[in-house]
Amino acid sequence: xxxxxxxxxxxxxxxxxxxxxxxxxxxxxxxxxxxxxxxxxxxxxxxxxxxxxxxxxxxxxxxxxxxxxxxxxxxxxxxxxxxxxxxxxxxxxxxxxxxxxxxxxxxxxxxxxxxxxxxxxxxxxxxxxxxxxxxxxxxxxxxxxxxxxxxxxxxxxxxxx
Amino acid sequence: xxxxxxxxxxxxxxxxxxxxxxxxxxxxxxxxxxxxxxxxxxxxxxxxxxxxxxxxxxxxxxxxxxxxxxxxxxxxxxxxxxxxxxxxxxxxxxxxxxxxxxxxxxxxxxxxxxxxxxxxxxxxxxxxxxxxxxxxxxxxxxxxxxxxxxxxxxxxxxxxxxxxxxxxxxxxxxxxxxxxxxxxxxxxxxxxxxxxxxxxxxxxxxxxxxxxxxxxxxxxxxxxxxxxxxxxxxxxxxxxxxxxxxxxxxxxxxxxxxxxxxxxxxxxxxxxxxxxxxxxxxxxxxxxxxxxxxxxxxxxxxxxxxxxxxxxxxxxxxxxxxxxxxxxxxxxxxxxxxxxxxxxxxxxxxxxxxxxxxxxxxxxxxxxxxxxxxxxxxxxxxxx
Numbered sequence: 001x002x003x004x005x006x007x008x009x010x011x012x013x014x015x016x017x018x019x020x021x022x023x024x025x026x027x028x029x030x031x032x033x034x035x036x037x038x039x040x041x042x043x044x045x046x047x048x049x050x051x052x053x054x055x056x057x058x059x060x061x062x063x064x065x066x067x068x069x070x071x072x073x074x075x076x077x078x079x080x081x082x083x084x085x086x087x088x089x090x091x092x093x094x095x096x097x098x099x100x101x102x103x104x105x106x107x108x109x110x111x112x113x114x115x116x117x118x119x120x121x122x123x124x125x126x127x128x129x130x131x132x133x134x135x136x137x138x139x140x141x142x143x144x145x146x147x148x149x150x151x152x153x154x155x156x157x158x159x160x161x
Numbered sequence: 162x163x164x165x166x167x168x169x170x171x172x173x174x175x176x177x178x179x180x181x182x183x184x185x186x187x188x189x190x191x192x193x194x195x196x197x198x199x200x201x202x203x204x205x206x207x208x209x210x211x212x213x214x215x216x217x218x219x220x221x222x223x224x225x226x227x228x229x230x231x232x233x234x235x236x237x238x239x240x241x242x243x244x245x246x247x248x249x250x251x252x253x254x255x256x257x258x259x260x261x262x263x264x265x266x267x268x269x270x271x272x273x274x275x276x277x278x279x280x281x282x283x284x285x286x287x288x289x290x291x292x293x294x295x296x297x298x299x300x301x302x303x304x305x306x307x308x309x310x311x312x313x314x315x316x317x318x319x320x321x322x323x324x325x326x327x328x329x330x331x332x333x334x335x336x337x338x339x340x341x342x343x344x345x346x347x348x349x350x351x352x353x354x355x356x357x358x359x360x361x362x363x364x365x366x367x368x369x370x371x372x373x374x375x376x377x378x379x380x381x382x383x384x385x386x387x388x389x390x391x392x393x394x395x396x397x398x399x400x401x402x403x404x405x406x407x408x409x410x411x412x413x414x415x416x417x418x419x420x421x422x423x424x425x426x427x428x429x430x431x432x433x434x435x436x437x438x439x440x441x442x443x444x445x446x447x448x449x450x451x452x453x454x455x456x457x458x459x460x461x462x463x464x465x466x467x468x469x470x471x472x473x474x475x476x477x478x479x480x481x482x483x484x485x486x487x488x489x490x491x492x493x494x495x496x497x498x499x500x501x502x503x504x505x506x507x508x509x510x511x512x513x514x515x516x517x518x519x520x521x522x523x524x525x526x527x528x529x530x531x532x533x534x535x536x537x538x539x540x541x542x543x544x545x
Contacts, residue, residue, distance in 0.1 A: 007304050010240055010311045011231035011289060015299065029298045032412065039299030047477035049299030 017041075036060040066124075089151040090121075091158050093140040098161035105132030113153035115146025166212060169198065173427045184294070184528075186287045188489045189520045191427050192513055195434015196442070213432050218395070220429030221494055222385045223422040225396040228285065228314055229403020230411050234354035237404065240311045247305070247467040248312030251485075254463050256281040258455040266448065268505055271327055275499040278320055279512045280456045284489025284520065285310045291484060291524050302468040302481040309467060309485060317491060318347050318400055322393035324495065328502035329392060343393040350401040362410045374417050377406075396494060426490065433497045434513065441510040449514025456519060457526075460485045476534055483530045487523030492516050 007015045009029065017027030017039075025041035027049070036059075040051040055063065093100055099107055110116055120127045120134065121141040127134065136142070144154045176194060180187035241248075259280030263273030288310060292298055322343035365380065367373045381402050388398025406414055464482030473481070496512030 008236065008239075009298065009304055010236045010307045011285070012298065012307065015304075017299075027299055037296075037298055039296075041299070045474060045476060047301035047474045049296065052296035052299060 015039075038063070085147060087146060087148045087151050089144045089155060091142045091144060091151075091155045093136050093138055093142065093158060095138055097136070097138075097158055099136050099158055100138050102136060103132060104130055104134040104136065107154075107157055109144075109154045109157055112157065113146065113150040115144050115150030115154050117142055117154070118145050119143040162212070169194075169213075169431065170424075170427075173431065177427070185524055186284070186290075186487070186489060186520050187427070188284075188287070188430055188493070189517045191430035192434045192493070192517060195431035196437060196439045196513070197434075198431065199435035199437060199439070210435065213428055213435065216425050216428035217432035217497070218429075219382075220422075220425035220427070220432075221396050221497065222381060222399040223418065224426050224429070224490055224494065226381050226399040226403040227415060227418065227422050229400040230406060230415050231285070231289075232311060232314070232404060233407040233411075234351045234404055237311060237315060238351065238355070240308050241315065244305075244308035244312050244467075247309060247463075247470060248316070250466060251309050251313065251463045252281060252316060254459045255456065258452060258459055262448065262452050262511075263508075266507075266511075268508060272499075272505060272508055274324060274327055275495060275504060275508055276452075276511070278324060278495040279488070279492040279515060280452065280459075282313050282317060282488065282491040282495070283310060283460065283485050284487045284491065284523075285314065287487040287489045287520060287524060288484055291487065291527055295527060297480065297484065300477060300480065302464075302471070302473045302477040302484075305468050305471045305473065306464065306481050306484050309463070314400075318397050319343065321397045321495075321498075324498060325394040326392055328498060328504065339392045342391055343397065346388070346391075346393060346397075346401065350405055354405040354407065362406065362408065365406070366410055370413075370417060373413060374421075377414050377418065378421070394498070429497070430490075430493060433493050433500070433509070436500050437506070437509045437513055441506060442514060445507055445510045445514055449511055449518060452511070452515050453518040453522075456488065456515065457486050457522070476531070479530055479534050480527075483523070483527045486519060486526060488516050488519040 002018050005017045007017070009015055013029065013031045015027055015029045017025055019025050024043070025046055027039045027041070029037040029039060031037070034057045036055045036057070038051075038053040038055060039049040040053075042048040042050045104117060107117075117130060118128070119142075120130050120136070121143065122137065122139070142154075142158060144151045146154070173191060173194060176190040177187045180190050256277040259276035259278070260273045262280075263269075263276040266272070268276070288306065292303060292306070297303055322339060326339045365373070365376050367376060381399050384402050385395035385398040388401075389395040403411075461479075461482035464480075464485045465478040468478040468481035492512055493516055496509050496516075499512075500506070500509040
């Protein structure tokens with residue numbers, strides 16, 4: 001668990017800092033006005049921040065999404081370790097897949113295997129809980145949760161139909 | 162009259178632009194403008210002087226109101242617990258030079274009280290901007306600096322009523338009553354804001370900007386006026402209104418009233434300058450420089466010690482000291498009250514000189530302290 005240090009900055013807002021495993025310190029100053037400063041601390045002097053990147057609300061959100069995107073997939077992997085018998089698999093849509101440019105509903109994956117497609121990663125964006133009309137494209141990575149047999153089944157469907 | 166007023170305000174605008182260019186606070190420039198327009202100055206003002214007098218009063222009220230807006234009641238109370246000792250140290254180290262100077266110059270206890278306030282209070286306006294501009298908000302010592310400022314502002318809320326009573330020259334018994342009233346008022350507002358903040362907000366809130374401005378401004382002036390009637394200083398009343406408002410309402414009130422504040426605060430600084438005869442500045446120059454040097458050193462020591470107490474390293478301690486150095490709007494507010502009450506005119510001149518020096522040198526020193534110290538710390542062997 002990462003330890004987040006929270007400091008009140010009276011009249012300005014809040015500051016949260018974390019220290020990374022490799023000993024670097026980074027933080028975010030949240031202004032009451034909605035402005036966010038990304039602050040990076042000196043390697044040798046933990047008191048001094050050497051870089052301040054000022055972000056407006058939208059920019060901060062964009063950065064947060066970038067940082068959070070792959071975390072969902074990683075968390076699923078953790079989940080798999082926690083619940084016995086539940087398996088997560090990441091299956092790429094390759095060039096020869098019969099479902100390239102077809103929809104998720106067409107695969108009838110859940111009915112046929114019992115495993116669920118919980119997310120699709122496309123060009124770094126995570127599309128969580130895709131709907132049946134979601135159209136696969138080449139290069140998509142499909143995240144499947146289910147039993148071992150179920151997820152293998154989905155991989156087989158996506159590869160061979 | 163309109164022509165004269167227009168010319169003055171346009172002139173202030175140009176000065177402000179100059180200050181932004183040079184990266185300094187516009188306050189000293191406004192003061193200089195006031196000196197130039199006043200008695201014995203280069204361009205004495207005629208008809209618009211009266212408007213400027215009223216505008217100055219509104220300026221003080223709005224300055225203190227927006228200061229109160231910066232903090233929520235919760236912040237003030239929790240801050241008082243954590244930064245009490247450092248705050249007392251700040252008070253002792255920085256008010257003393259002014260008090261001693263006042264006594265040495267033979268201005269009696271009243272003059273000493275005024276000067277103590279002038280030398281004590283840092284300019285939270287200049288400092289907050291400085292911290293943002295230099296990218297110091299992330300630094301470890303910044304919360305220390307900010308909580309010292311909060312403490313100073315609370316001290317102001319108690320000091321101003323004392324000052325107004327002393328300046329009014331009332332008997333000790335009445336003065337004591339006023340003080341009790343002031344303390345009760347401060348405590349009451351903190352309590353109401355903590356407990357019933359919602360109710361106050363729902364009374365003032367309005368989706369319409371125009372209505373909101375009128376409501377808030379009206380409320381501020383009304384409370385400020387009442388506070389003045391009770392002899393606890395209009396400025397303190399406005400400060401308390403600022404504290405009572407918080408959350409999204411404070412946010413929109415700040416956005417709406419900031420332009421007004423900027424206008425009237427500029428008018429206030431000019432007005433203060435108007436009342437000082439530039440000729441009286443020269444005899445005070447030596448004393449002002451000496452006091453400024455003392456004031457700079459005492460703030461450096463304060464920042465250094467307070468940051469050390471918080472476990473900050475040497476570079477950070479130095480930064481905390483330098484950041485606190487700037488004096489500005491509130492020193493002028495205090496001196497302005499004194500001048501309005503007819504205290505020795507030289508008090509105003511000395512305060513003006515003191516602020517002129519520290520408002521300019523403070524931010525400049527802050528810009529150079531880091532490269533300078535880094536160089537020194539590097540060239541010296543690491544201390545354990």
